Amino acid sequence: MALHIVAEANRCLNCKKPMCQEGCPVHTPIPVIIQMFKENRLLEAGEMLFRNNPMSAVCSIVCNHEQQCAGHCIRGRKDSPVHFSSIENYISEMYLDRMEVKMPEKKDKKVAIIGAGPAGLTAAVILAQAGYQVTVFEWKSKIGGIMQYGIPEFRLPKTMIDRYQKRLEEMGIQFRTNTTIGSVLMIDNLFRDGYASIFIGTGAEKPRSLNIEGESLGNVHFGLNYLTTPASHKLGDTVAVIGVGNAAMDVARTALRNGSRHVTLYARGKHISASSSEVEYAKLDGAEIELGMQIQSINEKGPVFKKSIFDENDKVIGYEDELIQVEADSTIISISQVPRGKLVRTTDGLDAGEYGELIVDENYMTTKPGVFAAGDVVTGPLTVVHAVDGAKKAATAMIRYMENN
């Protein structure tokens, strides 16, 4: 590992106009970090990475590097790109264990963060580093959001989230887990109790339904529900997964690792939305993919499909009449997620769009004054680094808001 990353660092051309940095949604200063790494200034590099992206250690593992830093690296045009993610991982994992937490004097203003996913945790770090007293309210028993309850252990070790929690607590951030806002406690209760501003980072974790017959049967599950506690599901030998996105690949790989032997993913069209590396891994693990299959219903035997009819541009233009019964012990629906409506239903003045996404202005403030939001709850399902990007901008806007109010 060490030799490999030193060799990778030495391949960097230290470009004047670093395309890698432009390809990164949070514009990580890649050549500067690589220079620091080569000069053995690891703690300094770790601090710079953490300040720019508190989730750097996670992003170094789960980002779609082929489309971001590595995908834009100039060396990739003729040769293989510089694999910065391995260098970032080395530095950021080391920094997570060795960082010296030095915090500014506390201000007398309190901030509430709702949701402990990457958006909430990023906002919490930035606000704590600016001196605010931060309390994070999290519905589940552990922090991390989808990093904890969606991305499987074999891709992202959960111990990393525990290491984050330790550091964030040292920063003075308080966690109230097993606490749902919009149930016993409402957003207005938080204002009553003196929080000067509130950040919502509640994600998009409600599985999208297919609205077809059979979805409520005992042999049918939703992808994110399954990934939350795979061991509690008895899927059987043969599993049909409806969907071909990244989450569906995680579902298939998890099922194969938990004892299922035949896992097939189905999609209506010919396009696979998951990243090519996730598709390759799923195939390596033994998953199969069948395209051009439109789900019609699910029964006790498994899913029922119709074959799609395509035009010359591979666009679906209709379906064949014949119904195809696929035999499967379990069917897992993994097509997408939307935000839950709890906060909107229980908060006067908090507005959402058609799919439940919170409406925010250019400063990431929601339609309720003093309440800001970012991450999947605003954008719909995206990625960790996009949640970080939005949360950074929202936290900066919250600081401006609290300085002026």
Ligand SMILES: Cc1cc2nc3c(=O)[nH]c(=O)nc-3n(C[C@H](O)[C@H](O)[C@H](O)COP(=O)(O)OP(=O)(O)OC[C@H]3O[C@@H](n4cnc5c(N)ncnc54)[C@H](O)[C@@H]3O)c2cc1C
């Ligand atoms: C299976 C799967 C695999 C993925 N793999 C990748 C990947 O490899 N790389 C990548 O970059 N992205 C991946 N993503 C997407 C990524 O995980 C999300 O985009 C990201 O986690 C969004 O962050 P967030 O903070 O907005 O929301 P979340 O991570 O969803 O966190 C929201 C948190 O808010 C809590 N919450 C919700 N409502 C309330 C409430 N009312 N009160 C208190 N707490 C509440 C939830 O319990 C949760 O902990 C994946 C997504 C899925 C589903």
Ligand code: SF4
């Ligand atoms: S584009 Fe590639 S070679 Fe250039 S600075 Fe970035 S990592 Fe180095």
